[in-house]
Amino acid sequence: MTVLLSICVAVIFAVSVYLLTSRDLKSVAMGLFLFSHAAHMGIIAMSGQPLLSLGGETVRKASPILGTSALGLHVDPLPQALILTSIVISFAVTGFLLALLVAQHRRVRSMDVTELREEDRPEMPDDFATAEAA
Amino acid sequence: MHNDWIALFVILPMLGGIVTTALRGHVMLQRFAGLCVLGATAITAWTLAFMISPETPVLVSWMGAWQPPFGIALALDGVNATLLVVANIVAIAAYMHSFNTIAPALERGWFHPLFHLLILGVNFSFITGDLFNLFVAFEIMLMASYALIVLGGGRAQLAQAYKYVVLNLVGSTVFVLTAGLLYGVVGTLNYADLARIVSEAKMTGAPLPTGFQTLSVMLLFVFALKGAVFPLWFWLPDTYHTMPSSISALFAALLSKVGVYAVLRLFPAVFASPGIDGLTFVQQLLPIAAGTTMVIAIICALSAVNVRRILAMILIAHVGYLIFGVSLMRPGAFAGALHYMGQEMIVMAGLMLCCGMLEKRAGSVRLDELGGIAKAMPGLGVMFFLLMIGLTGVPPLAGFYGKALLLREGIDAHAWWLVGATVFTAVLTLVAMLRIWVRAFWGETSAPGLVVPDGAEAGPAPRYGFATAGIALTVFVSVGYGLAAEPTLAWATRATAELDDPQAYIAAVLGPQDVAEPHTAPAGHHDTVAMEVSR
Numbered sequence: 001m002t003v004l005l006s007i008c009v010a011v012i013f014a015v016s017v018y019l020l021t022s023r024d025l026k027s028v029a030m031g032l033f034l035f036s037h038a039a040h041m042g043i044i045a046m047s048g049q050p051l052l053s054l055g056g057e058t059v060r061k062a063s064p065i066l067g068t069s070a071l072g073l074h075v076d077p078l079p080q081a082l083i084l085t086s087i088v089i090s091f092a093v094t095g096f097l098l099a100l101l102v103a104q105h106r107r108v109r110s111m112d113v114t115e116l117r118e119e120d121r122p123e124m125p126d127d128f129a130t131a132e133a134a
Numbered sequence: 135m136h137n138d139w140i141a142l143f144v145i146l147p148m149l150g151g152i153v154t155t156a157l158r159g160h161v162m163l164q165r166f167a168g169l170c171v172l173g174a175t176a177i178t179a180w181t182l183a184f185m186i187s188p189e190t191p192v193l194v195s196w197m198g199a200w201q202p203p204f205g206i207a208l209a210l211d212g213v214n215a216t217l218l219v220v221a222n223i224v225a226i227a228a229y230m231h232s233f234n235t236i237a238p239a240l241e242r243g244w245f246h247p248l249f250h251l252l253i254l255g256v257n258f259s260f261i262t263g264d265l266f267n268l269f270v271a272f273e274i275m276l277m278a279s280y281a282l283i284v285l286g287g288g289r290a291q292l293a294q295a296y297k298y299v300v301l302n303l304v305g306s307t308v309f310v311l312t313a314g315l316l317y318g319v320v321g322t323l324n325y326a327d328l329a330r331i332v333s334e335a336k337m338t339g340a341p342l343p344t345g346f347q348t349l350s351v352m353l354l355f356v357f358a359l360k361g362a363v364f365p366l367w368f369w370l371p372d373t374y375h376t377m378p379s380s381i382s383a384l385f386a387a388l389l390s391k392v393g394v395y396a397v398l399r400l401f402p403a404v405f406a407s408p409g410i411d412g413l414t415f416v417q418q419l420l421p422i423a424a425g426t427t428m429v430i431a432i433i434c435a436l437s438a439v440n441v442r443r444i445l446a447m448i449l450i451a452h453v454g455y456l457i458f459g460v461s462l463m464r465p466g467a468f469a470g471a472l473h474y475m476g477q478e479m480i481v482m483a484g485l486m487l488c489c490g491m492l493e494k495r496a497g498s499v500r501l502d503e504l505g506g507i508a509k510a511m512p513g514l515g516v517m518f519f520l521l522m523i524g525l526t527g528v529p530p531l532a533g534f535y536g537k538a539l540l541l542r543e544g545i546d547a548h549a550w551w552l553v554g555a556t557v558f559t560a561v562l563t564l565v566a567m568l569r570i571w572v573r574a575f576w577g578e579t580s581a582p583g584l585v586v587p588d589g590a591e592a593g594p595a596p597r598y599g600f601a602t603a604g605i606a607l608t609v610f611v612s613v614g615y616g617l618a619a620e621p622t623l624a625w626a627t628r629a630t631a632e633l634d635d636p637q638a639y640i641a642a643v644l645g646p647q648d649v650a651e652p653h654t655a656p657a658g659h660h661d662t663v664a665m666e667v668s669r
Binding site for chain 1: 281293299
């Protein structure tokens, strides 16, 4: 089980790194999306086997709820709590990134990293430009 | 329990964010409420810092009263108390400055809530005692900073912002992955518990778990990205000059220092702890990162013409000093790094705020367009000069003491090429700053905003009371920090003693360690068994 998960994680990491090297920012965003998925799956893979061998017999670990099973026989809930927190955060940040790309496309008319690099970099900041969007 | 007051560092800025959101549209009320909250946070930091004494070196608050080490701890000790005091003073200065310099449309927008949420993230990352919580704090801080960086939606901002967002997103993902893997390897994410595991390994000579060093390197990557250490600093100069000046002051002073603080807090005690064979690679990596950051960044600073870009590169070079202090792994060097970090935060913020004044009054921050500012704006000239000599480290001011301490420790440790790099950087910092001073502040007045066209009547000079007060606050604090070098240095030495020998910190957070079974509470005991079996 852990080996299978590790292979999945490796494949997803490879795909996401490939996407991250793209010049198109849409692909970069998708690459980041997959990158965080791979990280979450990596943590799951790290959190140990869901099965436990007790005296030659293999049993499934119980849900981590006090009173439902003997102490010591349930799954460690903490990695899942970590992942849950992290999923929520990466969801929010990915949403922000996509919104940023939409705004950028409207304003700069480009999603290509090379074109953005050639975009003039005014040395003056936009302090004084009143927010047209607002 | 007075220890629980340290949660105020999170509660107060959150309150600020909520109140200013509710007051959206009423700019004056937002400013007043915001200043009250920031002032209250600074006063809290100052008061709590005095509760730290040799008897109670660490104030710990376990969230929800969970038993150590399973709960989430907030811990305040000398190191983060220093940084919290300084950070909140910087925040007040930048906030006051923004009243005059930020575009009104932005201020009516979401500037105020985002500002407070950024401070929330910064304070939270200083105060937390748990690695995963540090990740959450970073995310709060970054989320606010993503929004601040594109505030107003200018063309240059949007074209540059993706770099910052994408890189930090990669950094955050690596961070969460590392935290998860670390939990899988050692079964805890509490700083004190991690330090306990490492120091026990050091005492018994037992090897650390497999892969511990890999995780150290991954964490160093994350913090180096946040702290803009070479070669991970390229995003910083591109984004800093696209932001409104008060925000860039805040970023310069606080955001990069949060990464450095994490290195200072975690690497000497845990991830690059000296005396452990398994961590030699990380220990070698730190001085290399420090040296290259200093030298390359300061050379870049000499080639720039935009004052903001010059300051951003100097900021990066000085991050190198701090990493140098950590890499020596000597108590004196930690004290020097902490002292220098406090000074650097104040002075960098002050200089960035001066830049904001230049933009507002003189209409430019390019060296080839500026001249004679000292004559046209003498007050700004004096303040800039004081900050400048503070940054370069002229003796009565604070930059000197931290740097001198770092150099002395470097010489004692025979880290010759790093000492050479530090001296080289210090000299070139002076050259870069003098370049600004000579080109922009001396000579004939020539700036787009200051030269009056022929025949036109020169209007009365606009007054920027809040902005000037903000800069004056940073000048006052930085000069005071230097003149009070004896108590501040003694404080820094006492505060950083625990980084070298974490036993006091471990005992304060986790309870006395000499007992064979430290977690005597029945629930805690069974949980320990449960966690060990499940792995």
